[in-house]
Amino acid sequence: MSTITEETRVANAPLLRLATAGSVDDGKSTLVGRLLHDSKSILADQLEAVEHASRSRGATAPDLALLTDGLRAEREQGITIDVAYRYFATPRRRFILADTPGHVQYTRNMVTGASTAELAVVLVDARNGVVEQTRRHAAVAALLRVPHLVLAVNKMDLVDHAEPVFAAIAEEFTRYAASLGVPEVTAVPISALAGDNVVAPSARMDWYGGPTLLEHLETVPVGSDPGAEAARFPVQYVIRPRSAEHPDYRGYAGQIAAGVLRVGEPVTVLPSGLTSTIAGIDLLGRPVDVAWAPQSVTVRLADDLDVARGDTIAPSGSAPRAVRDVEGMVCHLNERELRTGDRVLVKHTTRTVRAVVKDIPYRLDVDTLTRQELPGALRVNDIGRVVLRTAEPLALDAYAESRRTGSFLLVDPADGTTLTAGLAGEAFAGGNPR
Structure with a gap:
């Protein structure tokens, strides 16, 4: 009987792409460092390097923010400038996290980090509440149509873990998000420095009955039904082997951008508007009847059409206008x-x-x-x-x-x-x- 190893189970776990955002000094990098540390996603030499860097700066405890603030300029200024990408995993899910800058002059970096995210975590300092940068980051997330929005009210330890402070901030932010067209916000009171409600529940905030931040990240719905969107196949490369074994082979290779492709389906090639039928789909060198986003495949058409890189193949009944x-x-x-x-x-x-x-x-x-x-x-x-x-x-x-x-x-x-x-x-x- 074969057994599934822990490594195999983690490798096959669902993937969530998320981004963090917030004002300067709200604790984004510390939160990311806490997630990595408490989920045991840090190698021993990485932690040792952080401890050494922290001691050199006069800190008595490891500064977990240094796990993401890797640029020398960032460490010297104590701020995040670039988008820091980190990968970590738990037994339930894999994560790709983009820690984005808080300064207004780095709004473009936040756009870059959130452009592919399925979830955005907006941090707020419990002492300051919702500020201009909070609203800016919420608006950018709404404009980019990030499906899930989380409000992390950080530094609750500095307001005596007071429930009324958290409730007022959550209400104000949720009301603003609703004005942007965001239907739902999940609010979590945390202390990234102490680890309260980040990975483990906080005994100091027993009035909060919701999930910890990591629990929410592990359970929020990810991905979408490939069939929910019309199929789109941008052609990346035309394959013409011209070999004795395959004298007439002509395939169009690329990654399915959206939807599902099926053998026998009528399709239109854009922008030319030429039509044909999918005669075959090759996936990893083997023929298949169905393929879906984001698989990389080679599509063969029933007709010999003039198709080149940059063209898009789409179902004839739901093709976009050129x-x-x-x-x-x-x-x-x-x-x-x-x-x-x-x-x-x-x-x-x-x-x-x-x-x-x-x-x-x-x-x-x-x-x-x-x-x-x-x-x-x-x-x-x-x-x-x-x-x-x-x-x-x-x-x-x-x-x-x-x-x-x-x-x-x-x-x-x-x-x-x-x-x-x-x-x-x-x-x-x-x-x-x-």
């Missing part, structure tokens, strides 16, 4: 301003096309959720709406329908640097991005 006029919300990531009239490259899945910025209708003040009409340009960290005209059609979905095929990047055509991250079709009106 468009040249693109509108959506963007976060500007580059020090160079984005201006009306700029010529850029638009990268969408595996396709890159030339485009011009036709208009920047407004810039969003994320703190007040008000618009600055016709700003003319977006500066680094700005969030606003853009209108693009592309030289060739793009098979874009609305971001509300697919985070993967509804997102795009604007790239500098001169040197290839990334300028802007965009969400197709999104609008931010009346305090509600949805």
